[in-house]
Every structure is written in structure tokens, then in C-alpha cells.
Amino acid sequence: MTDLETMTTERGQGLLPGGPGEGMLVEVRGEGELTTQDMNLNIGPQHPATHGVLRVVIDLDGEKIRRAQPIIGYMHRGFEKLAEARDYRQIMALVNRHDWLSAFNNELGVAIAVERMMELEVPDRAQWIRVLMAEWNRILNHLMFVGSFGLELGAITPVFFAFREREDIQHLMESATGGRLHFSYARVGGLKEDLPRGFLAASAQMTKNVRVRNAEYRDLLQGNEIFVARTRGVGPLPRDVAASYGVTGPTLQATGVPEDSRVTEPYEKYGEIDVKVPVGTNGDSYDRFMVLLDRIDASCDIIDHVLDNITSGPVKTNLPKVVKAPEGAIYVRTENPLGQCGYYLVSDGKKNPWRLKMRTPSFNNIAAMPYLLDGALLSDMIAILGSVFFVVGDVDR
């Protein structure tokens, strides 16, 4: 992070934000103009509003943001290097943890990458259960952001309701996988073990609950005039800008682009399911939030479809004790709840990958931050940060 020392403002003065004596420069701009002073404020890395250790350095003129720069890397754990020293089952356990809110989807990506390299056929039942787990994980992720978005805007109640739902769903996932947040359930060739008795019935009941409570969130937030006034028109993201930054997932769908990897390149059983992709109109915070609520309903529909069509059979494939991917490289795209997650796996025939590069959705989502924050008010910055969904572990890996 050495370019902090050389970071300059338009006025050509060096700043060291975050350091001692930061920010209170007195600058006289122009002749005959009202002399103003831009305040340099450091949001984060520890801050209630940034989801984790994201740091945003902003130049404030009163309440208006003149310039914003997100600084990442506070949570870099060296995932890709760690992955080079571990075999594929150990990588599953690790990869749960970069986007910890969508743990199963991450594992799924790695599993699909290795299976495609080995040209392995995964049993039908395993594919259906994988879709089921991925969609429950999607609902978990979206519920988290529904709750925390309201919290950042000052509505302190929906977060408790969202976490109540999350607890119920996590209990369900715990009965099948053993973990509430980090599942370690997918394996190369299928799953670790089959579901426990009663899981499918409990799933069916839970989708009903989630739908009912989703209606409550709509009442509490989506229809609330104050909420609408805080989020409508705030941080609009045009389609071309979003595409140029590589923004994916609900953030992109809110701008009106129905891009979803489950539809464009179906993996597992998504080809047989009618996946609804809700879109917004102008990509502002309200649209992003609305897309999130709609996606929860869409995931409930997918789960119901899986429960109706699940087949019987094995969930594991007979593989040698040590799984070795053949030499070669592969790039796999999956639709994580936050966006499109890509795994570029290069193998040289051993049991460890030679290189595992992750293209994480949150990294590109917050790349659009300077564009969104330019000209916004400080309170709007909170609304924007909360609505451009990201997890810092996903950004930094």
C-alpha cells in the first residue's frame, strides 16, 4: 500500500490519510472565491457501516463527497497461495471462507472445476442436492444484506427479523452438513454424505416461512416512505458503467441487465429449472434492494422445484483416495449470491493445484465505488455502501 504516500489531491498537495496530522490542509482556491476547506475523512477500516474492514478515504465539502477512494487489502489472507499447498478436499474447507456468507456456492465452484477437468459425471441426486444447498445459501446471504441495509439506514428492527430467519435456515443446514456458516459439504464427485431424514419436509416448510416473512420485509422497508426517500435515486449505476467495471450479480441486475450465470451457462441442474432473474430499472439503491427481495422469492421457487423433482440414488462417486486433476487449465463461472464467481484452476497432474485464481464478485462490485460516491452526500454514502453488496473477505481473499 505504498502509493498512499504519493496520493495527491487535484491541488497537487501530498496527503497521508490516516496518519498523524492528516487532512486539515488549508488551501486557498482561486482569487475572489469563497475560501473553503475540504475535509479528508477516513471511513474505516473499523466502522459500523462498512461490512468488515473496508477503508474509504473521502474528501468532503460539507456533506458532499468530492472524491472517494476505497482502500482494500486489510483482510488479505493469501488464499490463492494457501490453495497451492493443499489438496482438493482441503481446498473445499478453505474456500468456504473467502465469501463466508455464500460458503456452499464457493465449494461448488471448486468442485465443478475439478470435475470438469476430470470429466467426471456427478450423480443426479448429488446435483439436485447441490442446487438445493446453493439456493438455501443464496437466501441466507440475501437475508443478511436485507437486514444490514436497513440497519445502516437507521431501521433497527428488520435486522433482527432477518437474523431470526437466518437462524432457522442455519439450523436446517446444520442438520445436513454439521456447520452453520462453513459447510464443507461438497466434494469432488458429489457430496460428503446424503441428507438426514426429514430434511426435505423441513425445507418445504421453511420456504413457506421465508415467503411469509419476505412479505413482512416488504411492509417494513420496501413500502416505507422514509426508506424510499433515502434510497430512490441514490447512487444510480448506468448499465455501461456497470459493465465496464465488471459488476455482476444483484448489483448488475438492478441496472436492468438480466445477466445470471445460472441462466446463461447452466451448471448442475439449473438447466432444467426455470430460474427467474428479477431486474431493476435504473440501478439505484432502491432497485438493488428490491432485486434482493425478489431474488429471495425466486430462490424459494427454485427450492420448491428441486423438492418436487429430486431423484433417488447415490450422492458420491467412487474416486481414488487421492484425487488428482489431470494436467491442464479450466475456468469455471458460477453464480454466487453476490455475483459471478470464477475459478481459474491450473493443474500439473498432482493432487495440489498448480495455481488457483479466484475471480471474486465483491472485488469488482466495489471497484464501482468511486463512480457511485462522486457527488453523493455522506448519508448517501452509507446507503450506497450498504446496497453495493460485498463481503470484505471476498474482496481481499
Add this chain to the structure above:
Amino acid sequence: MRPTLPKIGLLKGLGVTLKTMMSPSTTSQYPHVKPDLPPRTRGVIALMEENCTVCMLCARECPDWCIYIDSHKDTIPPKKEGGRARTRNQLDRFAIDFALCMYCGICVEVCPFDALFWSPEFEYSTYSIRELTHEKEQLRVWMDTVPAPPQLEVGAEIPPEISDGLEAARKAAEAEAQRLLAASQPAAGGDGAPAGGKAAAGTAADDDIHVEAQVDQETFDKLVAEGKSERVARAKAKAAYVRKEKARIRRERAGSESPPAGGDQGERAGG
């Protein structure tokens, strides 16, 4: 959005909070009420020391290398005179550093001898991080809290342990039925019933054919010529010898009970 009355959204929100206030809350008051954890919960790892053969697979597969195993080999004198002394691994130390453990479950999954289990215990916090390394005594204590695994979902594949057992039970039941049938109809079908009975008896009697292993020279030479090492070739030749002997003895027995087929068997027994 659907056209609604102005400010009705605010009132709806107030209604939701009021309704929630009136209904009982979902909080469960831990620690007065213990949480209801499902059987597969990954709380802490328990060790059944009797099953452990110190194969070290768990320590090798752990992504964090948090399992510390010490062992030594004991030499056990041979059971009979002139036999080979056996060596057995003895577990000295089995410790898991739960400060490093990431509760992934790979060690439990790879253990071939079912020595590691998941227990839903989670109340083992300590004041110092060093005390989080638990030795096998503590791991044995946690074995008492390991729950029975849940039944698998309808439509799941039946695990091989259960399906083999079911198959064996089915065969035994069939054999029993046949025997009863034969016993109740001694005059009817001289060949059919006894042959069936003999076949069943043959497989049942396989177990008490005991053959002393010797090296089958043909197989040994063939394998060495193929390039296998002597040790491997010797082992495979011994197995081949045992297989041939057992088949011969089986044929002898079958031959002794049905004389018409005994002719060729006598030749084969000689060869």
C-alpha cells in the same frame, strides 16, 4: 409500485412492529436453556482410542496440521513356534490443537477405522490459548457425548455396510427356507434339494477350510517375470495358492457327496 395511499407505508411498518411486540419472542435463554443441536453438528472431535491403529491419515489430511500423534511399535511374540513376530502400533500421544482446528471434518471423514467422531459439545472455552490443545484423555471423555447418526433421507442410497448386511440376512433367510423345505420333503427331489442344500452348505463351510499358505511357484515366477518386486510376487503367489487349495478342497467335499461327478474331481485334485 402499486398506487397506495400516501403515508400508508409508514403505518404498515408500525403495524408490523406492534404485531411482533404482541407475539411471544423467539429468544431462547442460553445458558438456562441449552440449544437443541442436530446429530451431525460439528462441535468438537472425540477419539475412540481402541479403534485407532495410528495410521496417521488424519494428521496427514488435516489442512492445518493441528493433530499431533506420537506412537511406537510394539513387538508381539508369535502365537506359534516358528512363526513371524508381529509388530503393532501403540498410540502414545494423540492431541488436537483446537486453536488451529478449523472444524472442517476431513480427519473424521478419512479415518478408516472409525476412531474419530463429531460431538456437539461447544462449551470448552479456556482462559489461555495453550489450554486449547486437548490430549486423548479429554478426547475420550467427549466420546460419551457423541450422538447416534441420523437416518438418511428417503431416496438416499443405502450405505454398503447396511446393504451387505441386508444381503447376507436375505441369503441366510433363503438358506433357512430351503433347509426347512428340504427337511419337510425328504422323499421329493433327490438331486434338486440336496444340491441346493449342498451348495448352501458349501458356502457356509468355506469358512472352516483352513489352508496353510505356501508359495505357488508358477504364479511367483510369472509375476517376477512381469517385473513386480519379490515381496509383492510372494504375497500374490501365496494368495493364489490358498485360492487354488480351497477350490480343490471344496470340489473334494462336493465330489465326496455326489459320487457321479467325482471322477473329474479326482483328477483335478491330483493336479
Add this chain to the structure above:
Amino acid sequence: MTIAVLAQSLLALDNVWLALGLKLGLIVVFFLTAPLAVGYMEHKVMAHMQDRLGPMEAGLGPIKHGVGQLVADGVKFIQKEDIIPTAADKWVFSWAPAVSLVPVLVILVVVPFGPGVWAENLDAGIFFALAVSSVGVLGILMAAWSSANKYSLMGGIRAAAQLIAYELPLVLAAAAVVLQAGTLSLVGIVEAQNEFRLLGAIPVPYAVPHVIGFGMFYVAALAELSRPPFDMPIADSEIIFGHMTEYSGLRYAFFMLSEYAGMVVLSALATVLFLGGWYPWPGVPLPDGALGALLGFGVTMGKIIALTFVMVWLRATFPRLREDQLQRMSWLILIPLALLNIVVVAVAKVML
């Protein structure tokens, strides 16, 4: 309509100094206990609205269910280290909580809680109350500017703008009531409400004809207290805690006390101005003497608790209004409405 003879305060004893001492003592006792009760209600009500239980373990003696939570909080705050940031302006930083707290205490001197249950019946009661509450604004600005912290500064800037903007609707709504009642004295306003008849026949408190004024007064009170949905100055997801960020220990406790006591005081003012004070309903008399005083006090406290319940309800439900939306609402909507309200009341009073 004549205003009934203003009764004497119950504590108008012969010995002036004893009376003074008793009055101030009782006010301080009330000041210290009422916010605790309101705070406890906020904890529990907000918790149940959020589908959880609230404080359950802290208790007083055999009663658990969290009744002792705020007492425990008080003890905790008292024993904390007194931290003053190095770059802060020490004198201003130290005195800001007091400047914020004392005006609330002083307003309690004029608020009547029952027949005879007041400390002093000033002839310019409501004027005094509103003037003193404006002094509390100074405390917030002192705190914001003296903590050497940009977040506090942001909070202070927002607070200054917000509190000034919402003074006017508060005062104008009260002015409409004063116009209606014909007196500035708070006791006089209660008595006038007792005798008020809508359209000559229906006894209603002033909340009915002044329904817009009541709404405005309540909204302006929320904004004056920086309560959600107007808590931009202390928006805790953006600027940590605004002007109170650098405070810890007893100073912080004073700020919190001033907020909750302010809730009680402004609810009490709203009760007196709009909800009929200590009369259960205008026209329903209270028995004389100590029983009447007790009942009246109970009625007032009941109304105060109802109003604070609504404050907590609003806090649990609504997100924050953005600063500019807040300002827009005040200057462009509330103040014109307030002026219109005064005109309508004046016309109605003359005509009817």
C-alpha cells in the same frame, strides 16, 4: 370562559426555604428516576418489537427481568475512567454535558403534574420552558466542537442545523395553544383545557382541534431530542455517535440522561398543552386534596408513558431521515403549516 382560580402549589409551605428545598429535592428525585423507568420501557418494548427479550438477568433483589439494568449501567458509568482526548479543549469538553443536562432539570420546575403538584407556577410558564430548552442546544455544539474528532464535528454541524430548524415548529405549535387558552401559564392552560368545549358542547382536549399542531409539536420534539427518525446528529452507523463519540463514563451518562429526561419533559409538555394535563378527560373533576393530587399525578404519568411509548415505537420502526430531507420537511412543510395553524386558531377563537 373564565379560567378557574389557580390553585396553590401543594408545597407552598410557610417556611420558604423548606419548601424550596423540598421542591428541588423532589424534582431531582423525579429527574433521576423517571428516565430510568422510561429507559427500561424502551429496552423492553424495543426488544419485543424486535422479537427478542431485552435485559433479563439484571434485577433488583428477587425481581429479575432486567429491572436493574439501568441501575447497573449507572454504577458502571460512575466507575469508569474519565478520558479527555489530548487535542480536546478541556474546559469546554468537560462542561458540555452539564450544559446539556441542566436545562432539562430546570424545565421540570414549571411543569405541573397534578392539581397542586408543581414546583412553581410561573405566569410565563411555556415561554420559560421553551426558552430554557434552547439552551440545551449549546451543550451539543460545545461537545461537538471541543472533541478533536471529525465525526463529532459532523454530528455537531448536523445537530446545529437540525435543532435550529425544529425550534420554530415547536414554538409555533405551542403558540397556537397559548392563543387558544389565553394564558402562558402551564397550569392555566390545563385549567383552560378543562373548560374547553368544542363547538360549545363537546369536551375534548386541545389535541382534537389542534390535531395538526399536536402532530407538529410531537415531530418537532422528536427532532429536538435527536430521536429516530430524526437522529442524524447521532447516526450511529455513519458518524459513530456524533457529538458524544469521545465521551465515556459519567459524562456520557449525563448525555444519555439528558436525552431520556428530555423525552419525559417534552412528553410532559405535550401532555399539558394538548392532552388535558392531569384531568382524565376535560370536564371530569378530580377529588380534592391529596387523593386528587395522587390521581392527577397518575393520570399525567400515564399520558407521558403513552407518548414515550410512541417515541420508542417510532424508533424501532423507521429508518433515519437524511439531513436535507429533514430540513426540507421543517422549513417547507412544518413551518408553513404551523403558521397556518395559528391563523386558523385565531380566526376560530374569534368567530366561535
